[in-house]
Amino acid sequence: MRGARWAAVGLLVLAAGAGGGGVALAGPIEDKVIPLERYTTPKGRALAAAHQPRLLKFSEYVYGCLPWVDVQKQSIGFQRPKFAAGDDRYFSTWVIIDQKEDPQFGAVPQPRRMSAMFSRFGIDLMRRMATIHDVVVDSNVEGFSVVVSWLKPGTLKSGQPVNESVAVFVEKAAALDYLEGRLPAAELARRVRPLGFDGQKDLGVIPLEIWDDPLMATYKVPNYEPPPGITC
Amino acid sequence: MRIRMLVPALVLAVGAAAGGCATSEEWAEWRAHSSHFASGQHATFSMRNREGTAPRVARADIDAARSENWWGKAITVSPDQIFQN
Numbered sequence: 001m002r003g004a005r006w007a008a009v010g011l012l013v014l015a016a017g018a019g020g021g022g023v024a025l026a027g028p029i030e031d032k033v034i035p036l037e038r039y040t041t042p043k044g045r046a047l048a049a050a051h052q053p054r055l056l057k058f059s060e061y062v063y064g065c066l067p068w069v070d071v072q073k074q075s076i077g078f079q080r081p082k083f084a085a086g087d088d089r090y091f092s093t094w095v096i097i098d099q100k101e102d103p104q105f106g107a108v109p110q111p112r113r114m115s116a117m118f119s120r121f122g123i124d125l126m127r128r129m130a131t132i133h134d135v136v137v138d139s140n141v142e143g144f145s146v147v148v149s150w151l152k153p154g155t156l157k158s159g160q161p162v163n164e165s166v167a168v169f170v171e172k173a174a175a176l177d178y179l180e181g182r183l184p185a186a187e188l189a190r191r192v193r194p195l196g197f198d199g200q201k202d203l204g205v206i207p208l209e210i211w212d213d214p215l216m217a218t219y220k221v222p223n224y225e226p227p228p229g230i231t232c
Numbered sequence: 233m234r235i236r237m238l239v240p241a242l243v244l245a246v247g248a249a250a251g252g253c254a255t256s257e258e259w260a261e262w263r264a265h266s267s268h269f270a271s272g273q274h275a276t277f278s279m280r281n282r283e284g285t286a287p288r289v290a291r292a293d294i295d296a297a298r299s300e301n302w303w304g305k306a307i308t309v310s311p312d313q314i315f316q317n
Contacts, residue, residue, distance in 0.1 A: 028295075040317040067294040068269045072311075079315040092315075096308075098269060098298055104262040116263070149308055161306035167314045197309035213263065224289045 032059040034077030043087045043140060047078040051135050058132060062093075062125075064230030067221060069121065070096045072147070079145055081169050083193070090169055091135055093125055094147035106153030113153075114166040114196050115209040122146040122168055124216035130179050136172065143171040152198065162199040168208070169193040185210040 033055045039045040048055075055076050062071055075094035080087060097117065099105075105113060126144045130136055149165040174191040177183035183191075189210040196203035226232050 038317055044317070064291065067291050070298065075311070080317065082312075082314055082316050084316075094311075100269070102262060108262075147314065151303065151306060155306075156303050161303050163306045163308040165309045167309075195314065197313065199307040200309055200313065202309075202313060221289055221294065223287045224294075227291050 029060045029063050030056065031073050032071040032076050034074045038074065041087050044078055044080065044089055047089055047138065047140050051138070054132050054135055058129070060230060064226040065232035066216070067224065068219070070098060072096055075147070078141065081145065088142040089140060090143050090145040091129055091141050092145040093129060094149070095121060095125060096163070097121060097148065097150040099150045101151070101153060101156060110164065110198070111196070111206050111208070113164065114194070114206055117148045117150055118166050118168055118194070118208065119211050120213040120215050121148045122166070123210065123213070126170070126175060127179055130176065136176070141172065143169060144175050145169045165197040166206070166208070167195045167197070185212065
C-alpha cells in the first residue's frame with residue numbers, strides 16, 4: 001500500500017518531467033536549483049547538465065505540492081560533501097522548515113531534535129528524490145544528501161534567531177534498501193553520515209536516530225490549490 | 233564505598249535527564265502534532281476568500297503568510313561548511 005502510494009508520487013514526478021510544457025518556470029522554482037556555472041568539476045557539471053530539466057521539475061513539484069517546505073536557494077543539485085576526498089556527488093536538497101516555537105520540542109535534547117526533524121522531513125524528501133529514476137540510476141550519483149534547517153527553540157526571544165541544521169549523507173544502495181523496505185531504520189541510521197550545526201557552529205557527526213514519521217505524507221494545507229499546471 | 237558514590241551519581245544523572253528532556257507523553261504529542269508550521273496561519277489566507285465562495289489557498293498566500301511570520305535573518309550554517317563545489 002505504502003509502496004504503491006510512493007510509486008504513484010514517482011509517476012507523477014516523472015509524468016511532470018515528461019510533459020515538457022506545463023508551468024512556466026518562475027524565480028521561486030528556478031532559483032532553488034544549483035546553476036551549471038557553480039559546478040567546478042567536469043563530473044559535477046556533466047551531471048547537472050544531464051539532469052537539469054529533472055531538477056527543475058523536482059523543484060517545481062516541491063514548490064507546488066509541499067508548500068509548507070521552503071527550499072534553500074541553489075540547493076537542489078549534485079553536491080560534493082566537504083568530507084569527500086574524491087569528487088563524490090550526492091543528489092542534494094536543503095529545506096528550511098518555518099516551524100513555530102514549541103515548548104515540547106524545545107525541551108528535547110538537540111541530537112533528538114535533529115533526529116526528529118530528519119525523520120519527519122529529511123526521509124520524506126529523500127523518498128521523493130528517489131522517484132526520479134534517471135538520476136537514481138546514474139552511476140555518477142553516489143547517494144543522497146538532505147539538509148534540514150529550523151529555528152532553534154528559544155533563540156527568537158533572544159533577539160538573534162539561530163537555525164539548527166542537520167545534513168545527512170547516505171549512499172545510494174543503503175537509501176534504496178531502506179526506502180524499499182529491505183533495511184530497518186536503525187540500520188540506516190548506522191549507515192548514514194549525519195552532521196549537526198547549531199547556527200554556524202559545527203557539531204560534527206551527531207548521534208542520529210531514524211524512525212517512521214508519516215506527517216509529510218499525510219499533511220495537507222486545508223483548501224490548498226496547487227499552481228495551475230502542477231499535479232500533486 | 234563505590235556503591236555509596238554511585239547512588240548520588242545515578243540520582244544526579246536521572247534528575248538531569250528528566251529536567252532536560254520532554255516527557256515521553258509530551259514528545260508523543262509533538263510527534264502526533266501536525267500544525268507546527270508558522271506559515272499555517274489563516275489570517276492571510278482568509279483575506280482572499282469572500283463569503284459565499286468556496287475557500288481556497290494558493291501558493292502565493294502561503295508565501296505571504298511566511299513573510300508575515302518571518303522572524304528576521306537567522307544565523308544558519310553556510311553551504312560551504314557542508315559542501316565543496
